[in-house]
Amino acid sequence: MKMKKLYIETFGCQMNIADSEVVASILKDENYELTINPDEADLYLFNTCAVRENAEKRIWNKLQHFKGIKRKNRNLKLGVIGCMAQHIGNDFKQTGVVDFIAGPDAYRNIPNLLKSIDESGFQADTELSLTETYEAILPTRINNAKISGFVSITRGCNNFCSYCIVPYTRGRERSRKVSDIMNEVQDLQENGYREITLLGQNVNSYNYTTSTESIDFPKLLALTATRFPDLRIRFTTSHPKDISDELIECIANHDNICNHIHLPIQSGSNEVLKRMNRKYTLEWYLDRIQKIRELIPDCGITTDIFAGFCGEMEADHQQSLDVMKQVGFDAAFMFKYSEREGTYAAKHLDDDVPEAIKIRRLNELITLQNQLSLESNQRDVGKSFRILIEGKSKRSETEIFGRTCQNKVVIIPDTGEKIGDFVPVTVNDYTSATLFGTKIS
Numbered sequence: 339m340k341m342k343k344l345y346i347e348t349f350g351c352q353m354n355i356a357d358s359e360v361v362a363s364i365l366k367d368e369n370y371e372l373t374i375n376p377d378e379a380d381l382y383l384f385n386t387c388a389v390r391e392n393a394e395k396r397i398w399n400k401l402q403h404f405k406g407i408k409r410k411n412r413n414l415k416l417g418v419i420g421c422m423a424q425h426i427g428n429d430f431k432q433t434g435v436v437d438f439i440a441g442p443d444a445y446r447n448i449p450n451l452l453k454s455i456d457e458s459g460f461q462a463d464t465e466l467s468l469t470e471t472y473e474a475i476l477p478t479r480i481n482n483a484k485i486s487g488f489v490s491i492t493r494g495c496n497n498f499c500s501y502c503i504v505p506y507t508r509g510r511e512r513s514r515k516v517s518d519i520m521n522e523v524q525d526l527q528e529n530g531y532r533e534i535t536l537l538g539q540n541v542n543s544y545n546y547t548t549s550t551e552s553i554d555f556p557k558l559l560a561l562t563a564t565r566f567p568d569l570r571i572r573f574t575t576s577h578p579k580d581i582s583d584e585l586i587e588c589i590a591n592h593d594n595i596c597n598h599i600h601l602p603i604q605s606g607s608n609e610v611l612k613r614m615n616r617k618y619t620l621e622w623y624l625d626r627i628q629k630i631r632e633l634i635p636d637c638g639i640t641t642d643i644f645a646g647f648c649g650e651m652e653a654d655h656q657q658s659l660d661v662m663k664q665v666g667f668d669a670a671f672m673f674k675y676s677e678r679e680g681t682y683a684a685k686h687l688d689d690d691v692p693e694a695i696k697i698r699r700l701n702e703l704i705t706l707q708n709q710l711s712l713e714s715n716q717r718d719v720g721k722s723f724r725i726l727i728e729g730k731s732k733r734s735e736t737e738i739f740g741r742t743c744q745n746k747v748v749i750i751p752d753t754g755e756k757i758g759d760f761v762p763v764t765v766n767d768y769t770s771a772t773l774f775g776t777k778i779s
């Protein structure tokens with residue numbers, strides 16, 4: 339029987355990349371194989387994000403083009419899956435081009451939805467689940483040439499930060515079975531992967547309990563590192579409220595766990611943090627940073643921070659700038675607040691910072707972080723790192739690039755190393771975005 343072609347375009351976080359691979363696996367059993375050519379697709383999926391309005395705007399724009407595409411290819415089916423499907427729901431029917439939607443817990447039902455389209459038209463499943471962890475589904479890797487892969491360890495989120503849509507689109511937090519996680523890591527290793535990232539909205543609250551044992555995140559991390567000594571292991575995202583000494587010690591004690599912690603601070607003002615329902619104070623955050631620096635002196639520390647949350651005053655914004663300087667983040671994802679319908683903030687707090695001020699404050703965060711990244715990179719000159727080669731440099735045919743365990747990109751001259759090699763390098767130059775180095779022979 340001829341295989342049908344599946345094309346998946348993934349937006350948003352790394353979690354979505356992992357989910358697209360779960361969906362590809364479910365559809366493989368339905369006779370769909372992945373294609374990298376959208377023009378030959380029988381089924382086109384958008385795996386979407388709802389975290390900010392801009393993410394959703396991109397999808398609405400893309401859907402505009404689909405009227406023409408479907409006119410040319412009348413058999414093409416289009417599905418919108420993921421967080422935006424969950425958030426927008428049946429309104430996608432009005433577009434006239436979307437054949438079905440499936441939320442993050444409804445992926446096992448996609449084959450049934452597909453079967454019903456021809457008879458009954460638009461299909462939707464946005465049921466959230468308390469138990470779905472996609473147990474026993476071995477994800478189909480979307481880019482087989484890759485050497486770095488994702489393994490989700492939890493689904494959903496229980497934190498309810500007041501600005502955030504995730505608890506509504508991804509539902510309650512569930513931890514995946516240890517054996518499923520280990521099988522996935524094993525599968526990646528057997529397929530030539532050299533690095534894996536354990537994923538969750540809040541990895542620190544991982545907990546898998548059976549009648550005989552209870553595995554928390556430091557235990558899972560240590561288990562993965564010990565069982566797979568040849569893999570480099572990363573994890574994201576950590577919530578500052580839950581980052582324990584035990585976790586920091588675990589990273590310090592295992593050579594193959596990367597010295598990099600992504601620790602979203604969101605704001606430097608205690609009052610704003612309280613309105614965000616972040617459940618930690620600036621002092622607690624700084625105490626965690628101090629502990630990390632004490633136990634892992636060369637740890638890369640990166641963050642998420644956003645400007646213009648409800649009630650943010652100039653003095654609050656200044657505190658965000660101050661804490662960025664104080665910590666000296668190596669890199670940061672920076673945003674301006676985007677109100678999300680259904681969240682606590684949308685219901686109860688006033689989105690009162692004018693757009694022009696949000697933009698100005700965001701630009702100040704970005705300008706400062708560029709300077710901090712430049713300084714961080716400058717500190718690396720003369721130091722040696724082991725980088726994992728990821729590919730050819732974009733700016734030159736004669737150069738390749740890899741990543742340090744702190745998650746920084748280093749460009750080196752191409753002397754025949756292969757993608758997936760670990761190469762020792764010394765850094766000799768830098769910009770705010772990149773390090774330049776040479777191989778140590």
Ligand code: 5AD
Binds near residue numbers: 389675
């Ligand atoms: N507006 C702006 N940024 C947001 N984030 C989450 N929700 C919002 C929102 N409503 C940011 C946070 C989070 C990252 C994934 O996106 O910084 O850590």
Ligand code: SF4
Binds near residue numbers: 349352387389420
């Ligand atoms: Fe990922 Fe959050 Fe975007 Fe959903 S809303 S795709 S969980 S970043």
